[in-house]
Amino acid sequence: MKIALVQDGLMCRAGGEQVALSFHKAFPSAPIYTLCYQPELTFSEFETCEVHPSWLQHLVKTDDVMKKVFFPLGVWAMQSHDLTSYDVVLMSGTHCAKYVKTKSEALVISYSFTPFRLAWDPSSYAQYAEAKGIKRLLFDKVVNTLRTIDFKFAQRPNYYVAMTVETADRLRKAYSIRNDIDIINPPVNAGSFYVSTQPGDYFLVVSRLEYYKKVDLVIEVFNELGYPLVVVGKGLQANEIKSHARENITFKQGLSRAELADVYAGCRAFIFPQHEDYGITPLEANAAGKPVIAYNAGGVLATQLPVQDNPKKATAVFFDRQTVQSLKSAVLQFEQIEQEFNPYFIRKHAEQFDEPRFIEKIKSFVLDKYEEFRQRKLEN
Template identity: 30%
Template sequence: MGHFSVNLKNRLRSFHPFKLTVPLKYALVHEWLTPKATGGSELVVREILNQIDADLYALIDFESSNPDNYLYKRQIGTTFLQNFPLARNGVQKYLPLLPLAIEQLDLRQYDVILSSSHAVAKGVLTTPNQLHICYCHSPMRYAWDLTFDYLNNSKVGNGWLGWFTRYLLHHLRQWDVISSHRVDYFIANSQHTARRIWRCYRREAQVIYPPVNVAECPFLREKEDFYLIVSRLVSYKQVSLIVQAFNELQRPLVIIGTGPEMPYIRQIAQPNIQILGWQPNDVVQKYMARAKAFVYAACEDFGIALVEAQACGTPVIAYGAGGALETVKDIRNCTDTGTGIFFPEQTAAALVTAVEKFEAYQDLFNHDQIKEHAYQFSTSVFQQKYLSFVEQCVVNKTISSQKV
């Protein structure tokens, strides 16, 4: 951590908005802590804990008992869902109970509540004297943007059970909007997410990109003759679309990841496509560094994998929507500094055209420039911006409380 961050961290610990001689007490609230939860939101939680001395809370926790996890033996507050059957595999199955569960966390002893939310974490109950800062990865996807995907791809989306599910999602959206007013300040992980926060909650959000460990990504200038996708194999990630395109292109494609769409993807993939399933991080990084290009067809709120690929000096072929528009520079518009190429529609035909365009522009990519571009999303940048924003929020809370 740099000198600035050390000083800022110490100031955050010592500055109290009401009693300047008493250190602040922080709580950090996240949705769930399980071995299967390893995405960008978990990276944000880890980095916040590295910077701020906070007590940790979640709906469920199965990581503090995991010897391989950095949270091993840490005391973590949980809810009644902790003891529910099959909770370890995901509490989403108890969706109607999530708002009730998060509201049972008693956080009255804390001065500052930090939440890391993509579902219900922002809905914790707070008092007027507390400051609540929410890092929002996304408004609840299955209640908003992905409602119809969720219904169409779920067993509970049809018949009378489907109507009951729609009724539950209707009330979940109402709770989601109401609970957004419990937050004093929102942080969004991208401009795309900030626009979604405004659309769903009518709340402004400060954009601070999530931390990406770009320094740990291996860099290679010489690439091999294969394309790569690293993703969970779920419907909205559109991996089957990528497979269809590469079936037509007959270019070598490597797929890393697992999920419910694995059987279907194995069924339709032709011999030019290699499916490796889940792989440890060191294997993933080696493939990212060696790949000719990283291919991504989902509309992501941010898309950490896109940045990691670029940190390896690997150009990106991505669907031109969402967070990708903020992390990738299309070489057709930025000849000297381009880091990838976009395709305009989530169709196999559009991706086929994009791959062919990529190969036409392939010799123009500067792999060193691609790596340099990724460093604006580094962990150190997140540290400085997040801690600075928290400090400013504390100052604002102090000023407003003194006026009362």
């Protein structure tokens, strides 16, 4: 069985890149094909992998630029990858992994985080939501074109695997998928984090600084509360968010794994304000024994145990609306029960999603489907 791995891009340290690393650990001899790869921007473990970026690599040096030139350059560049010599192609991502060339008799499996957000949910991007007049008309033309391209290439995979029931439903609706979609939750590398016996006094956000991540909401709440807040991340909205932050808010970026583990271990609680497809960062906080203050929607419903009657058996406080008052109330509620959370229970909960379990599940899925696929070809 000759297998290739495909990932949208390797340009940052986020959940998609962690999944790609887990795929590599499941199939260590398989090469990785991607749109762009910058070793200094993503996990250092990729330096030991056989990585094949597209020709766009020569023009793009950051994740932000890669997103800006994706249409049309990224579309063309990803289609230049010729994987017709492989029996199995295992993809991960949302937008361009599915564009690579494969032979018709190959088994193609897509571990899809969600339908391509720009094509199917463009209003989640500030640039689109705030566009007006001719600019909005041009945006709509690009979005419609991307949706057509995305739908066409989304018909190629033989099997889809989703992160949650919610994202599986989105995939069925966007791509008219009639086959069953298996659910395999993405992993957290629990071994990279630890429980501290001397936590600090700050709350924590770890996120890309982009419109739909709602970090601006957290800034507004902590501007009012005056509590120490640490924000780790970068993104298209970084300058705007930083300009509104008061002196109690600190920004960090480019942290090593060890530095990030220390930041998690030192916080009081982790703030997660967005409706995320899944969200590995809340599980990273849990792996450090930290509770999460999260918006009551999306992936956290599959990974967190909200406070009900007993905080000792909970991992999170949920808030129901993405408003200043709702998040502020959740922070104040957390303060009242903060000492009742059990960091070792929270850590144990995170270990249910640990990377070795994910690797075992995805490897078994691929091998089982390949055997079924091979048997059907022999019978025909």
